Amino acid sequence: MEGRILAANWKMNPPTKEEALKLAAEMEGLLEGLPLTKLLFPPFVYLPLLKLRGIELGAQDVFYEEKGAFTGEVSPLMLKSVGATWVIVGHSERRNVIGETDEIVRRKAEAALKAGLRVIYCVGEKLPDREAGRHLQVVEEQLSYVPVSENVVVAYEPVWAIGTGRNATPEQIEEMHAFIKAKVGLKVLYGGSVKERNARELAAVPNVDGFLVGGASLRPREFRKIGEALAE
Ligand code: 13P
DSSP states (O other), rough: SSSSEEEEEEOSOOOOOHHHHHHHHHHHHHHTTOOSEEEEEEOGGGGGOOOOOOEEESOOOOOSSSSSTTTTTOOOOHHHHHTTTTTEEHHHHHHIIOOOOOHHHHHHHHHHHTTTTTEEEEEEHHHHHHHTOOOOHHHHHHHHOOOOTTTTEEOOOGGGGGOOOOOOOOOHHHHHHHHHHHHHHOOOEEEEEEEEHHHHHHTTTOOOEEEEEGGGSSSHHHHHHHHHHHHH
């Protein structure tokens, strides 16, 4: 892995393959030359269509079984066979919208590692936990499920900062990233409303090994600026 990590999580966007190809081509051109490990997590269906210079591909989720009667699921080997080298597990949208538990997330991470994929393992507290001062406890519990491996990177994504335009403060990020490093000793990315306007300030926080970017990763010029801040 070269340098810090700049990861684009497109979530369930863009709406068509034509737009996905166009967006990916723009991103490929604009990120060229940045001394970072660059990752793109498009929706599953676009994975086999994309082959990008200098950008590794990953899936936004994976199932924990290798094959069989699991309608609608996608296995680690299937992802590998269409070009993915990474997967995200435990994103808060899967934990909170789909209802995935820590145990399920752990199984997904283990299955992905077994297949030779690298893993971004997401953790993060909800607003009531932060307000009650329970954020470290909540994340500590989530971390107890993380398989410690050189192929795992943790992403700290406070749920209240995702898609809200309200990022965690540098102090909050510094505290949590130091805590995560002390517990598991892995690289830690920050995610949650990373934008061009805050990238420089957040990239300067100690123990930030990169960013996992949602909304702004759909805007290639802004995404390039975020990459420049990380590469400084
Ligand atoms: P936003 O950058 O849109 O807040 O999303 C963050 C995220 O969930 C990345 O996985």
